[in-house]
Amino acid sequence: MLIFSHDTCYIIRFWSFEKTQKEHPAREGRLEIAPSNPPIMLLSCFFLLAILATGSAISLSDCPVAIPRDKYLQVHGNSCYRFVVTDNRDYFDAEKDCERQKGMLAMVKTHEVQEYLVKELVNTYGIPDNYRVWIGLNDHAKENQFVWEDGTILNSTDYSNWAFENGPRGGWIRHDWEDCVSIDVTTHEWNDHHCSNFLWVKYEKPFVCEYRVAVPSAAPATSSAPSTEAPTSSPTTVCPPFTCQLDCGMDGYALNPSTGCSVCDCAA
Numbered sequence: 001m002l003i004f005s006h007d008t009c010y011i012i013r014f015w016s017f018e019k020t021q022k023e024h025p026a027r028e029g030r031l032e033i034a035p036s037n038p039p040i041m042l043l044s045c046f047f048l049l050a051i052l053a054t055g056s057a058i059s060l061s062d063c064p065v066a067i068p069r070d071k072y073l074q075v076h077g078n079s080c081y082r083f084v085v086t087d088n089r090d091y092f093d094a095e096k097d098c099e100r101q102k103g104m105l106a107m108v109k110t111h112e113v114q115e116y117l118v119k120e121l122v123n124t125y126g127i128p129d130n131y132r133v134w135i136g137l138n139d140h141a142k143e144n145q146f147v148w149e150d151g152t153i154l155n156s157t158d159y160s161n162w163a164f165e166n167g168p169r170g171g172w173i174r175h176d177w178e179d180c181v182s183i184d185v186t187t188h189e190w191n192d193h194h195c196s197n198f199l200w201v202k203y204e205k206p207f208v209c210e211y212r213v214a215v216p217s218a219a220p221a222t223s224s225a226p227s228t229e230a231p232t233s234s235p236t237t238v239c240p241p242f243t244c245q246l247d248c249g250m251d252g253y254a255l256n257p258s259t260g261c262s263v264c265d266c267a268a
């Protein structure tokens with residue numbers, strides 16, 4: 001395994017059980033970390049950087065322009081994720097907040113996305129143990145048919161990670177009133193709840209919005225001569241770095257209608 005840290009590439013070799021047993025009978029395995037020699041180091045770094053450069057096809061500049069470029073906005077895969085961890089909302093309000101910039105509550109369709117989200121929630125944003133965070137899955141429209149926010153039905157063969165006695169179920173144990181799904185940041189398991197406050201119990205939680213970015217496919221090579229016509233479309237507006245001392249809370253910042261860029265003013 002290669003590790004790139006503090007301008008140095010390291011090679012980590014995990015010694016096999018058999019070899020380690022011969023040299024260190026008291027251990028079942030050990031990690032050896034050593035700087036590689038210069039030629040191998042250069043080759044390793046080049047190889048590693050090439051992998052990193054192709055890991056994600058989009059960058060923060062591809063995310064909706066109205067979202068402040070701050071520590072709560074990240075890119076992973078082909079989606080931008082906005083981690084709303086400083087305010088709790090019920091499911092429907094969280095859903096509306098994501099939709100304001102044409103996003104959706106984050107959909108956890110793979111184990112890889114689940115682990116990314118939980119890792120960021122805990123390690124980057126400090127969500128406490130056993131806290132639950134809304135994800136974009138509910139069976140609000142039809143009992144026991146859970147649907148992702150993009151309209152995809154969660155089938156029995158799809159990836160899921162339900163906690164005990166949560167999710168689709170039948171018989172007397174059905175919980176028809178629990179329609180909206182959260183993820184526990186400690187167990188990583190999914191739980192269904194009331195979607196909004198019920199009697200004296202509050203169902204308001206942090207949430208993550210997902211904004212899918214259309215990745216343009218590479219233009220096919222062409223042998224025709226380059227066009228000499230002037231471009232007809234105007235260049236895309238590039239928003240300047242956003243700084244603002246105002247705290248607009250969950251309602252966000254206003255937009256300059258002519259540029260589409262955020263301005264230091266709370267939205268009406």
Ligand SMILES: [Ca+2]
Pocket residue numbers: 139143144175176177178179192
């Ligand atoms: Ca239900």
